[in-house]
Amino acid sequence: MEENINALDEIHKGACMGIDAIDYVIDKVEDAGLKKELNRELEEYKNTQQIIEKVYEKYNDGKPHETSLMTKAMTWSSVEMKTLTDTSSSKIAELILQGVNMGIIEGRKILNKKKINEEVSGIIEEFVAMQEKNVEILKEYL
Numbered sequence: 001m002e003e004n005i006n007a008l009d010e011i012h013k014g015a016c017m018g019i020d021a022i023d024y025v026i027d028k029v030e031d032a033g034l035k036k037e038l039n040r041e042l043e044e045y046k047n048t049q050q051i052i053e054k055v056y057e058k059y060n061d062g063k064p065h066e067t068s069l070m071t072k073a074m075t076w077s078s079v080e081m082k083t084l085t086d087t088s089s090s091k092i093a094e095l096i097l098q099g100v101n102m103g104i105i106e107g108r109k110i111l112n113k114k115k116i117n118e119e120v121s122g123i124i125e126e127f128v129a130m131q132e133k134n135v136e137i138l139k140e141y142l
Contacts, residue, residue, distance in 0.1 A: 003115040005059045010110060011127050012052045012064035014103040018045040020072055021099050024079040031089040034141050038096070044130050051123060058119075093141035100138065104131045 022042045029035040056064045067075075082095055107128035111121060 001059060003113070004117055004120045005056075007110045007116045007120050007124060008052050008056055008059065009065040010106055011124055012049060012056075013067055014106060014127070015045045015048040015052070016067045017071070017075065017099060018042075018103065019049070020067060020075055021079065021096060024076050025083065025092050025095065028083055028087040029089065029092055030087070031141070034089045034093065037137055037141075041096075041134055044134075048123075048127055048130070055119065055123065089141045093138045097135060097138050097142075100131045100134055104128055104135070107131070 019042060022038050022045070026035065026038055026042075029038060052064050056062075079095060083091060107124050110116065110124055111128070116124070
């Protein structure tokens with residue numbers, strides 16, 4: 001049971017970080033195609049959050065963990081510094097790709113431990129597949 005809770009918490013935090021990162025860069029995006037793609041990804045992250053929040057109550061009375069204020073502040077400042085002199089589509093795609101890759105790695109680590117039930121595993125597999133698809137799309141903007 002604890003492994004399921006931890007796995008859901010980690011993926012929920014990953015979705016929160018994806019939302020935060022896109023929120024931080026979306027106003028800097030000038031390319032209409034990239035902006036549309038980021039908005040699509042934003043909706044996918046929000047959908048993942050909602051799925052986890054619905055399932056989470058089966059495993060725990062509380063709410064899934066989100067990113068801390070400190071993590072949000074660090075992410076924001078990192079995005080601001082890295083886009084200070086370069087807000088090109090390539091730079092923004094690169095920044096988002098770095099975060100997406102971290103999400104894929106974390107999701108794969110959880111799945112490889114195989115200590116979670118089928119329901120939680122399915123949610124994580126969908127999250128990883130979604131992120132892997134997003135990598136391929138974002139590569140076009142590098």
